[in-house]
Amino acid sequence: MRFGVLGPLAVWDETGAPATVPEAKVRALLATLLANDGGPVTADRLIEDLWGDHPPGKPAGALQAKVSQLRRIVGRDGVERQPAGYRLRIDHSDAAQFRDLVTQARATADPRTRAARLAEALDLWRGEAFADFADEEFARSAAHRLSELRLAAVEERAKAQVEAGDYSPADDLADVIAQHPLREGLRAARMRALYLRGRQSEALASYTDLRTRLAEELGVDPSPELRALYESLLRQDPGLAAEPRGNLPRPLTPLIGREDALARLAGLSARLVTLTGPGGVGKSRLAIAAAGLGEFPDGVWLVEFAGVRGSAADLAEAVAAVLGIRDSADSASPIHRLAAALRDRRTLLVLDNCEHVVEAAAELAETLLRTTRDLRILATSQEPLGLPGETVFAVEPLPPADAVRLFTERAAASAPDFAGDPDAIAEICRRLDGLPLALELAATRVRGLGVRELAARLNDRFAVLTRGSRGAPARQQTLRAVLDWSWDLLSEPERTVLSRLAVHRDSFDLAAAEAVCAGDGDVVDLVLRLVDRSLVSVTHGPTGVRYRLLESVAAYAVERLADPAATRSRHLRHYLEIAENARLHGAEQRAWLIRLDAEAGNLRAALDEAICRSSPEAVRLATALSWWWLLRGRLTEGRRMLSAVSRVAGPDPDLTVLNGSFALLTGGQPPPDSPDTVRALWLRAYSLFSVGDLAASHEVNARALALATAEDDEWGVAAALGLRAMLGLVRGDLAGLGRDGLRSAGIFRRLGDRWGEMQTIPPLAALAEIKGDYAEAARRQHEGLAIARELDLQAEVSARLSGLGRLALLERDWPRARDLHEQALRIAADHGYTYGRIHAEMGLALGARRSGDLDAAEQRLTRIRDEYRGLSSTAGDHLLYAELGFVAELRGDVVQARKYHLQGLEYARMLDEPRAFALSLEGLAGTVAPESAALLLGAADAARRSVDAPLPAAERGDVDRITEAAQAVLGSGFASIFERGARLSVEDAIRLVS
Numbered sequence: 001m002r003f004g005v006l007g008p009l010a011v012w013d014e015t016g017a018p019a020t021v022p023e024a025k026v027r028a029l030l031a032t033l034l035a036n037d038g039g040p041v042t043a044d045r046l047i048e049d050l051w052g053d054h055p056p057g058k059p060a061g062a063l064q065a066k067v068s069q070l071r072r073i074v075g076r077d078g079v080e081r082q083p084a085g086y087r088l089r090i091d092h093s094d095a096a097q098f099r100d101l102v103t104q105a106r107a108t109a110d111p112r113t114r115a116a117r118l119a120e121a122l123d124l125w126r127g128e129a130f131a132d133f134a135d136e137e138f139a140r141s142a143a144h145r146l147s148e149l150r151l152a153a154v155e156e157r158a159k160a161q162v163e164a165g166d167y168s169p170a171d172d173l174a175d176v177i178a179q180h181p182l183r184e185g186l187r188a189a190r191m192r193a194l195y196l197r198g199r200q201s202e203a204l205a206s207y208t209d210l211r212t213r214l215a216e217e218l219g220v221d222p223s224p225e226l227r228a229l230y231e232s233l234l235r236q237d238p239g240l241a242a243e244p245r246g247n248l249p250r251p252l253t254p255l256i257g258r259e260d261a262l263a264r265l266a267g268l269s270a271r272l273v274t275l276t277g278p279g280g281v282g283k284s285r286l287a288i289a290a291a292g293l294g295e296f297p298d299g300v301w302l303v304e305f306a307g308v309r310g311s312a313a314d315l316a317e318a319v320a321a322v323l324g325i326r327d328s329a330d331s332a333s334p335i336h337r338l339a340a341a342l343r344d345r346r347t348l349l350v351l352d353n354c355e356h357v358v359e360a361a362a363e364l365a366e367t368l369l370r371t372t373r374d375l376r377i378l379a380t381s382q383e384p385l386g387l388p389g390e391t392v393f394a395v396e397p398l399p400p401a402d403a404v405r406l407f408t409e410r411a412a413a414s415a416p417d418f419a420g421d422p423d424a425i426a427e428i429c430r431r432l433d434g435l436p437l438a439l440e441l442a443a444t445r446v447r448g449l450g451v452r453e454l455a456a457r458l459n460d461r462f463a464v465l466t467r468g469s470r471g472a473p474a475r476q477q478t479l480r481a482v483l484d485w486s487w488d489l490l491s492e493p494e495r496t497v498l499s500r501l502a503v504h505r506d507s508f509d510l511a512a513a514e515a516v517c518a519g520d521g522d523v524v525d526l527v528l529r530l531v532d533r534s535l536v537s538v539t540h541g542p543t544g545v546r547y548r549l550l551e552s553v554a555a556y557a558v559e560r561l562a563d564p565a566a567t568r569s570r571h572l573r574h575y576l577e578i579a580e581n582a583r584l585h586g587a588e589q590r591a592w593l594i595r596l597d598a599e600a601g602n603l604r605a606a607l608d609e610a611i612c613r614s615s616p617e618a619v620r621l622a623t624a625l626s627w628w629w630l631l632r633g634r635l636t637e638g639r640r641m642l643s644a645v646s647r648v649a650g651p652d653p654d655l656t657v658l659n660g661s662f663a664l665l666t667g668g669q670p671p672p673d674s675p676d677t678v679r680a681l682w683l684r685a686y687s688l689f690s691v692g693d694l695a696a697s698h699e700v701n702a703r704a705l706a707l708a709t710a711e712d713d714e715w716g717v718a719a720a721l722g723l724r725a726m727l728g729l730v731r732g733d734l735a736g737l738g739r740d741g742l743r744s745a746g747i748f749r750r751l752g753d754r755w756g757e758m759q760t761i762p763p764l765a766a767l768a769e770i771k772g773d774y775a776e777a778a779r780r781q782h783e784g785l786a787i788a789r790e791l792d793l794q795a796e797v798s799a800r801l802s803g804l805g806r807l808a809l810l811e812r813d814w815p816r817a818r819d820l821h822e823q824a825l826r827i828a829a830d831h832g833y834t835y836g837r838i839h840a841e842m843g844l845a846l847g848a849r850r851s852g853d854l855d856a857a858e859q860r861l862t863r864i865r866d867e868y869r870g871l872s873s874t875a876g877d878h879l880l881y882a883e884l885g886f887v888a889e890l891r892g893d894v895v896q897a898r899k900y901h902l903q904g905l906e907y908a909r910m911l912d913e914p915r916a917f918a919l920s921l922e923g924l925a926g927t928v929a930p931e932s933a934a935l936l937l938g939a940a941d942a943a944r945r946s947v948d949a950p951l952p953a954a955e956r957g958d959v960d961r962i963t964e965a966a967q968a969v970l971g972s973g974f975a976s977i978f979e980r981g982a983r984l985s986v987e988d989a990i991r992l993v994s
Helices: 024-035 043-051 059-074 094-106 111-122 137-163 174-179 184-196 200-217 224-235 259-266 283-291 312-323 334-342 355-371 400-414 422-431 436-443 446-456 458-464 479-488 492-501 510-516 523-532 551-559 564-581 589-598 600-613 617-631 635-649 653-665 678-690 694-710 714-731 734-751 754-759 761-770 774-790 794-810 814-830 834-850 854-867 874-891 894-911 914-925 930-946 957-970 973-982 986-993
Strands: 002-004 010-012 079-082 085-088 272-276 300-304 348-352 376-381 390-394 537-541 544-548
Touching (some): 024 043, 024 059, 024 085, 043 059, 043 085, 094 111, 094 137, 111 137, 137 184, 174 184, 184 200, 184 224, 200 224, 200 259, 259 283, 259 390, 272 283, 283 300, 283 348, 300 312, 312 348, 312 355, 348 355, 355 376, 400 436, 400 446, 422 446, 436 479, 446 458, 458 479, 458 551, 479 551, 492 510, 492 551, 510 523, 510 544, 564 589, 564 600, 589 600, 589 617, 589 754, 600 635, 617 635, 617 653, 653 678, 678 694, 678 714, 694 714, 714 734, 714 754, 714 761, 734 754, 734 761, 754 761, 754 774, 761 794, 774 794, 794 814, 814 834, 834 854, 874 894, 874 914, 914 930, 914 957, 930 957, 930 973, 930 986, 957 973
Parallel strands (some): 272 376, 300 348, 348 376
16 A cells, blocks of 8 residues: 555555545544554554544544554554554555655755756645644644655755756745745745846845844844855855856955845836945945846946046947947947947946046936837946936945944955954044945055054045055045045036035034135035035934035045135134024023034034134133033033133133033032122032032022022022022922922923923922822923933933832832833943933842842942942932941841941931931941830931921831831830930930940
8 A cells, every 4th residue: 555645645555546545533543643654653642633632432442443444444454553552554655755755866966866856756745744634733743844854855956956057946936935935945045046047136135035034023134054145146156146248347355235235226127227426435336236136138238437538429439349339331320329239138238437427428328218128227426417217326335334344354355464453443434434445445554554553544544545456447546536536527616615615524504504605606506516426415414404524525625725714714603603692591492402412513613713723702602602511411521622712712700610610510629709690600509519519509509599589580590499409408408499499490491491490300309209209209200301302311311210210119110110220321321421320220229129139239339339439429328328238237247237327327427417317327226226226216207307208108118127126126115215216316316326
């Protein structure tokens, strides 16, 4: 008998005639025996396979009956009874024959024979394995094994066909891949077949589809083998590619960082595509790679126009010469002769370097496309041809990661002992704008200079990047030659405007362009013409359309600037006007912050210029920028620039105050007395508060508030009240905090000053938390978070997330608290916000201790103590030692706990704030005898109540634990001792501890 499972279950007798297995349970019995491939199957297993959860009354007898029925079909010896169970004797089966043929094929070296054997094996399949038992558990494993082997055979057959020169898998595998889209072997076979049929774009698209599916469905990348095949296709590896018609050169080095660009180009259907971009960006190289992706039976032909000058007819003759089209005896023009020759050809023309003959190239392309049917043109030019139907594809510089990869690979090839310095390499790639040609020129200098010296010498890049590949055109031998080529194509007005635009740092808008190019004609039109010529690039941001020059273009153009002093003066005046007109104290605050952020590089360049000239504008500009520096947290920059201005400007009262205040904010010496203006007084008070000099801050802020009130300066009143609220929080004046904070917030809200309003969030949220009103505290924190995100103040975002994290701790939501504090920590670390890191680390430490993870809490607390020594505030240090004390106490080490709490007590003395004393007394209560503990707890409770801030229930964990321990010993006597302690002064309680 011969059995078949490669499809519905089948049985054939010795003559090949089908044998009927009439009854469903008998067919199931045969299927389960076949699924075990002739091995023994226990009776219990067979009963389960046949009847599942509903066996007959006498299952053993019922099974024996089915075995008897099967034996009538396959013969008595066909089903054997063994101690281990029943087994089917299988002399012949389509599954065994299939496996044998696959094994034979794998042992065959000749690809044609191997493909034939595998085809014979695959022809045995009549459908899915065990097709009529697909829902049965007993058949699934066997069916899966056979199906996997079948897919492997399909893959191997396709591979063998391609090796034998048969590319039919390009189409044959489409349906199989649709059913098994993640099967890499199938993809590889079809990609090769598509490529060798000249359908390279489809091959690359298949890889892109697989990569996307793997990422979305499995979160993985294609295998290294498939990636290597993909890169071979991109390189047009001679070992893979069919010999194409045409003259495309074989690249000597791999194309790096253009995978996405190639994929997009492969998807374009326009008959004319023009690659645009600045000189050296790699237009020609990308065009050659893209040209090799299409299927053009009549060839792909590269025509280089760099050395051609003249009319469209001259260009037509150059194309005809490349295609081998001879002159004819008729009088037809070269263009029409060329068009006639190409009329019925499916050809791609790559017209390279059209920028110097752009009008003639446009005329030629328009005629050829209009008079032919299947011709396509891929052009490269620094500006578009400007024809109807043209698709313009802007070739951008390489992004940082790809630029680093290109430079590293080229440098390693140039210098065998190359050892990369990541920071220096990143600097080189950034300074060279990711331009492939500039990076390749720089890579050739690594052997002699090394990357650090090379990076240091890029200020004189045109003297360094002077040697390219000997095989490159003259215009690409040096960086200067690349830019000379572009410069020579400009008109005189375009050259003037480009050189003046080069004084900008980073990007600029049209108003700035008009300001520095005053008197140069239609500046807007000239800027847009430079955009078309790929010498000025367009960017889009929150302030609208902006423009910028690549650093190398700017360096070249500024060398050509005829009147640098006059141009820089116009630049300085323009940005001084912007800074002095900035309205940062009211409803327009956000818009002006965004605008000043966008102009940061130019504002800095203008200030540098004013300092260099010792110009009076330096004081005006620094003064105007000081509030922006403060709001944006650019304190170090502000201090550095104010100091530089002070050195060249001489004595100026306002400048002296600003310089001193920024020095104080960044850890310097206190400023001298400030002039009696509201903002100067407030800034000094704010600076003093920031460094912990609370008494001096309070005194100066009081003067600011009095003067603002007298002058009816609403903003000054709101600012002074907001600062007084913060002072109230630290000094324990909770009633004053609430009064001042709410009034300040109301004024700021009326003025539309979101930054000012945000300053009132921390004290008001803290007050609500102290009162146990966590819903109000959370509302305040969320309000502050929204403002911080609106103004893009990342330090404040971190602080507000930490505030919300602390509220989650009080609600015992440990996972949410940890998540919020970790978010805050990441943001603070990313933006160099040290205090934000301390606050977030402390929040994580509090969460770890309160959730019982003492090791993690101690680790974080120790890191705060050791890594941020001297940076934390007095209040922060007080909390740190209190927490270390509680950790030690919970471990049972009361000696160490007492030491920590006594250290914390010293910080409480500095703060001189009742709640701080209370926390230290509560901590010390856990380290002393029960009677002393009761006295200390009573004194701590009284201290909190003296400022109307009794400990809320959510914060009573430590106090309740220590109280219960004392009550367990003292019993009913605890209450009287506690009351006695409540009558002690804080100093008496401290003496008791001492």
